[in-house]
Amino acid sequence: MAAMAKDLERPASGVRHVRALDEARNASVGGNWQKAYDVLAEAGMAGLDAEGLALLADAAYACGHPETTIAAWERAYSIAMKSGDRMAAAGAAVKVSLHLLMDTGLMAPVRGWTRRVQKLLEGADETPVHAWLAVVCNYERMLSGDYEEARQWARIAIDVGTRCAPAAAAVGRLAEARSLVLEGDVSGGLAMLNDTALAALSGELDPLATGIVYCEVICAFQALGQHDLAEEWTMAMERWHEGQPVGSIHGRCRVHRAELLRWRGSALEAELEILAACEELRPYLWRELGWPLTELGRIRLQLGDVAGAEEAFLAAHGSGWDAQPGLALVQLARGHVTAAAESIADALAHPRAIPSKERPPNTELRRAPLLEAQVEIEAVAGNIERAESALNELEAIAGRYGSKTFSAGAFVARGRLSLALGDHGSARLELEHAVSLWGDIGAPYQAARARLLLAEALMGEGREAQAELEIGAAKSTFERVGSAGEAALAAARIAQLRAGDITPVVQPSIAAMDNAADHTIANEGEYWSVTFDGHTIRLRDQRGLHHLARLLGEPGREFHAIALAADSVQTAVDRQFLDADLSVRAATNAGPILDDVAKDSYRRRLAEIEEDMDEARSMGDVDRVEQAMLEREFLIKELSRAVGLGGRDRQVSSNSERARVSVTRAIRHAISRLEQHDAALAEHLTRTIHTGTYCSYMPDSRAGSKWRISSGPRHRGVS
Numbered sequence: 259m260a261a262m263a264k265d266l267e268r269p270a271s272g273v274r275h276v277r278a279l280d281e282a283r284n285a286s287v288g289g290n291w292q293k294a295y296d297v298l299a300e301a302g303m304a305g306l307d308a309e310g311l312a313l314l315a316d317a318a319y320a321c322g323h324p325e326t327t328i329a330a331w332e333r334a335y336s337i338a339m340k341s342g343d344r345m346a347a348a349g350a351a352v353k354v355s356l357h358l359l360m361d362t363g364l365m366a367p368v369r370g371w372t373r374r375v376q377k378l379l380e381g382a383d384e385t386p387v388h389a390w391l392a393v394v395c396n397y398e399r400m401l402s403g404d405y406e407e408a409r410q411w412a413r414i415a416i417d418v419g420t421r422c423a424p425a426a427a428a429v430g431r432l433a434e435a436r437s438l439v440l441e442g443d444v445s446g447g448l449a450m451l452n453d454t455a456l457a458a459l460s461g462e463l464d465p466l467a468t469g470i471v472y473c474e475v476i477c478a479f480q481a482l483g484q485h486d487l488a489e490e491w492t493m494a495m496e497r498w499h500e501g502q503p504v505g506s507i508h509g510r511c512r513v514h515r516a517e518l519l520r521w522r523g524s525a526l527e528a529e530l531e532i533l534a535a536c537e538e539l540r541p542y543l544w545r546e547l548g549w550p551l552t553e554l555g556r557i558r559l560q561l562g563d564v565a566g567a568e569e570a571f572l573a574a575h576g577s578g579w580d581a582q583p584g585l586a587l588v589q590l591a592r593g594h595v596t597a598a599a600e601s602i603a604d605a606l607a608h609p610r611a612i613p614s615k616e617r618p619p620n621t622e623l624r625r626a627p628l629l630e631a632q633v634e635i636e637a638v639a640g641n642i643e644r645a646e647s648a649l650n651e652l653e654a655i656a657g658r659y660g661s662k663t664f665s666a667g668a669f670v671a672r673g674r675l676s677l678a679l680g681d682h683g684s685a686r687l688e689l690e691h692a693v694s695l696w697g698d699i700g701a702p703y704q705a706a707r708a709r710l711l712l713a714e715a716l717m718g719e720g721r722e723a724q725a726e727l728e729i730g731a732a733k734s735t736f737e738r739v740g741s742a743g744e745a746a747l748a749a750a751r752i753a754q755l756r757a758g759d760i761t762p763v764v765q766p767s768i769a770a771m772d773n774a775a776d777h778t779i780a781n782e783g784e785y786w787s788v789t790f791d792g793h794t795i796r797l798r799d800q801r802g803l804h805h806l807a808r809l810l811g812e813p814g815r816e817f818h819a820i821a822l823a824a825d826s827v828q829t830a831v832d833r834q835f836l837d838a839d840l841s842v843r844a845a846t847n848a849g850p851i852l853d854d855v856a857k858d859s860y861r862r863r864l865a866e867i868e869e870d871m872d873e874a875r876s877m878g879d880v881d882r883v884e885q886a887m888l889e890r891e892f893l894i895k896e897l898s899r900a901v902g903l904g905g906r907d908r909q910v911s912s913n914s915e916r917a918r919v920s921v922t923r924a925i926r927h928a929i930s931r932l933e934q935h936d937a938a939l940a941e942h943l944t945r946t947i948h949t950g951t952y953c954s955y956m957p958d959s960r961a962g963s964k965w966r967i968s969s970g971p972r973h974r975g976v977s
Contacts, residue, residue, distance in 0.1 A: 279309065285297065291321055292317075303329070303333060306330075311350075332350075334346070335347050335350035351375045355371035364889045366870035367867060370866040372391060386423035389430070390426050392414035392430065403611055405440055425464060428454060439451070448482075451474075455474075472491065480514060483661040485518060485699065492515060516528040521699075522700060532550055533820060536554070547574075548578065548612075549614065551571075551574035551577065556584065570584075583628050599632075625651070630667045633671040649672060653671075663701075666691075666708075673708070677711065685715040709729070709732040712728050729748050777790045778967075788936075790942070791939075801924040802929070806928055813955045819950070819952070822921045871886040
């Protein structure tokens with residue numbers, strides 16, 4: 259990447275430039291974007307005219323180099339400004355703002371570039387640039403939670419775009435439809451969304467605009483919990499996407515696909531998909547990387563991997579994302595009910611206005627999952643009044659949006675509360691509705707969880723036989739979808755029932771799983787304790803012990819080395835496979851973490867953020883200042899991570915190979931440390947722990963294989 263960045267800056271001769279542009283143009287017409295990019299990169303950005311820079315920008319985006327795309331448009335803007343061509347400068351500037359909006363999640367630089375465009379367009383007649391400016395301003399306002407002004411910009415995009423920029427008009431209509439939904443006009447917004455999407459997919463739009471249309475439709479339906487429609491559009495997009503590379507849209511699609519896989523009960527497949535999404539999106543999304551990380555946490559929680567879920571949620575939080583209700587649900591799963599209740603109450607009382615295209619801030623769509631989690635947590639805590647209040651708001655949202663997903667969640671919540679109040683008849687009716695709705699939606703894991711609660715209601719009515727049938731059905735589902743922890747809970751509940759124990763259980767908890775383990779490995783903060791065949795030893799915290807705990811907790815399951823490496827590193831950025839401590843000092847070096855183009859871009863973004871902060875302070879806009887400060891903090895962290903002592907670049911090797919070597923080395927070191935205190939334990943681990951690109955714990959009958967994994971306060975500075 260660094261060498262390519264230098265190539266892009268190398269001037270080209272006139273003849274060479276003309277030949278390169280002709281060759282790139284022909285390659286792009288045939289859909290060979292990689293060839294177009296390679297040719298123009300070899301020619302050098304400095305020798306390209308306006309047409310060449312535009313073609314380079316499109317080819318770079320298609321080939322996964324968004325920073326080059328932005329840099330090319332910035333150069334086109336600079337050239338146009340020097341020549342006094344205000345309209346050309348405005349056209350390039352609006353492209354910069356559009357790509358910054360789509361690929362960085364940083365609102366302050368977007369606002370800076372839109373201000374430049376507005377100044378350049380003063381007194382100018384209506385042009386396509388006006389329409390695209392309105393599109394960008396619409397999304398900036400929507401992502402910042404200002405839906406009234408967002409709709410005004412959407413209307414401008416539609417009106418102007420209809421006359422001179424059809425693609426901008428199409429995106430504007432979708433934006434207006436989403437604003438209608440977010441403001442509560444769900445039926446009107448969805449009707450407009452469907453009509454506009456079908457019209458926009460007639461083949462008249464360019465690939466980038468078509469990709470935006472698909473993405474917006476999928477985002478809207480998934481945000482509303484209408485996963486069946488989201489799934490249909492995802493399949494349509496995948497068919498269209500073949501042969502249509504459009505940059506980061508592909509990585510975003512992986513996140514949507516992973517969410518659908520999780521809902522359909524394919525959590526193991528979803529985990530692999532979301533890890534691939536994190537890797538693909540890493541060059542694009544900066545702070546917005548928290549979005550796929552939160553989905554990773556949800557997937558792991560569904561798999562019963564509480565430690566892994568916590569790592570993912572903490573990574574998302576560390577990147578400036580809102581990791582709730584995930585973190586609160588992790589605390590509940592561990593039995594820390596009071597902490598979970600405080601955590602979810604704080605999340606509801608102090609919502610974070612984080613820009614998100616998938617779930618914009620200051621909306622009921624953001625509150626719904628928080629409220630559902632609060633009912634679950636407060637019912638366990640016995641705080642009936644708080645649970646009732648959260649439930650009332652949740653039911654109002656479900657009724658307003660008419661979503662089966664929201665309705666099923668509300669039925670489960672009402673059933674939980676009825677169980678907590680001892681009203682088993684009402685609980686049974688509510689939970690029967692929930693099981694039926696989850697079945698209609700095609701969400702087996704959620705249906706199985708509702709069945710466990712339904713069984714508790716049936717036991718309260720003295721119908722033990724029917725309760726056992728429900729628990730058995732839930733157990734079979736949990737086993738099928740890979741939720742081993744909850745399958746074990748269901749099996750334990752059946753055993754209790756057959757033994758005559760029908761003591762009510764308001765919340766089946768992973769923390770309450772059978773503790774009759776042969777061995778134990780527990781994280782106590784700065785130390786770990788390991789008990790094997792009755793012999794306990796304590797060691798200082800180190801990465802290898804984190805890896806071992808993951809493997810021992812799920813015997814037979816294969817973990818990709820990238821997944822293990824991502825769990826144990828210290829910061830949100832490092833956790834995305836780029837920790838300098840994980841680098842391989844060998845020939846596998848793949849260049850600097852950030853190339854020269856990216857580093858220059860980061861510095862420009864920081865300057866733009868400073869300008870936005872100054873303007874926001876002068877206007878007294880406290881929320882905007884806070885948002886800009888968070889963006890500045892994140893970029894400074896990114897830049898410092900990429901540049902070492904003396905300004906030298908930090909290097910990054912192949913993700914998979916780097917993770918494989920690092921994880922293998924860490925596990926072997928941990929086992930050697932354990933061997934100094936317990937040779938039998940080390941022998942057992944050496945024989946049963948398999949390392950490589952995929953790692954696993956494959957026990958045999960020579961020693962007990964059941965481990966209890968306990969995680970205490972996390973000590974972030976691992977050795």
